[in-house]
Amino acid sequence: MGEGFPQIQVRSVKHALNVTREQDFAAWYQAVISEADLAEESGVRGCMVIRPWGYGIWERMQKLLDAEIKATGHENCYFPLFIPLSFFEKEAEHVDGFAKEMAVVTHHRLIQKDGRLVPDPEAKLEEPLVVRPTSETVIGAAFSRWVQSWRDLPVLINQWANVVRWEMRTRMFLRTSEFLWQEGHTAHATPEEAREETLKMLEVYRSFAEDCLAMPVIAGEKPENERFPGAVSTYSIEAMMQDGKALQAGTSHFLGTTFSSAQNIRFQNSEGQQELAHTTSWGVSTRMIGGVIMVHGDDDGLRCPPRIAPHQIVIVPMLRDTPEDEDILAYCAEITEALNAQDVFREPVRAHLDRKSAKAANKRWGWVKKGAPVIVEVGGRDLAAGNVSVLRRDRLYKADGKLDSAIMAKGDFIGGAVQLLAEIQTALHEEATAFISRNINRDVKDMEGLKAWFSAARPGWLEVQWSKPTGAALDKVVETLKGLKLTLRNVPSDAGPADGACIFTGDAAVERVLVGRAY
């Protein structure tokens, strides 16, 4: 890779962060989170405080995705945080997948003992409760009550919730012990319909990522070894971070009758016979915020796509503690109102007037780090001339390294703001698409070529032909890749046909699979 990173490090530009992507990608990622006020440590292992700007981005994601989930016929509901242990025991594969990382509640009362609070032995729960790591089991139990007849199907529900998985190694947003997500769960009369649902929601995720997050993704089916515990088929969208690593940004599972047989989700069909329902589940989480950071961020912080930016346009008045300040603020308020009266992406524009009495330059750099798509500065001279000074966050600098601040008439800016936001959304998407495109190689045909590709500093992905081995043969492939710190990502839905030999086994290839390093 390296294309996105100049080899010669001439920094004529003074950046807002004290570490660049090129110097140390992991440190840069953390710097963005901290400097953009997205989240911070909580003192609780693996758990984070999501700060208003970070949570605002999540709320934007929720709003946009929730509308799509509802538009595809699903209803929201809420299931309990606590799940009886016995629910998990019903499905062996599911147990295997999650048993190692579950938080367990065993007591319901504390008592004072030697000056300390300890669980009261008298208050031990008869049956321990686990904090949900995912809700297939409880929701399946509900489905078995709700579904009696073929007329009750399909059941199409979704919930926005938090889940807990006791992860060994955590990273802000990408893998935290507690995270926020939505989980959709559906039950259908036929496997065909359930598969169709699985793919429909995969497509909802794909278009949500592309259109709202400006994040190009590859949608496809996960290989057998990467399946969700209990799933018949697992599909994912995979996004490429600027260091070339893959991030699984959303998953959709066809669960077949795994959970309907474990939870007894049966219905009487039109011929009067009992049948097992076919279920699906699908989810995206706050992990996506990490994806947005690593796809769009630059050495000055986050670049937030307008559709998910809590504030799309921030107006920064340059105040000087003079009587003129009042006039400048009034002028800015007028601009803010005029912007907010317009619609962009079929929603009201979100313009924000930063009235804080801090120095204008400091406020500006604060918004640069947070990634506000458009930053408008207004000083006395602008006021006098009826102008504004406009910064586009997606391209901050001119060729000479100076800030590319455009002075324009107030009316022109207001009139063009909607189009400007649309342009920025598109520009971020195009930039990210160009990046992923030039960092996927589809021409490597042998293991030597594969090793060479991945010996680069920041390799992207390979799309290779393979024979789709299963069982022990697949394990061998996975083991080989593991030695190279690589994983099979997915089999892209739109990959071309296979016409050669399997890069791993030499057998005739049947499809194409993505290989890369992953988060």
Added chain:
RNA sequence: CGGGGAGUAGCGCAGCCUGGUAGCGCAUCUGCUUUGGGAGCAGAGGGCCGGAGGUUCGAAUCCUCUCUCCCCGACCA
């Protein structure tokens, strides 16, 4: 969970080896000067030195335990 590193002011760090009541830069506050810009000068505020025990007349510093974070690995929808 294994190996390594780290926790001292909001952020970044020095001090620890060779114990003696805590310092630097940026940020913050006040004043003056400046004003198309991350300003200059002067002054000020802010720290249970991650936590608990121990050694000592005295611990940021030495010892033990523990919590949290980072990196690598194992693990992982």
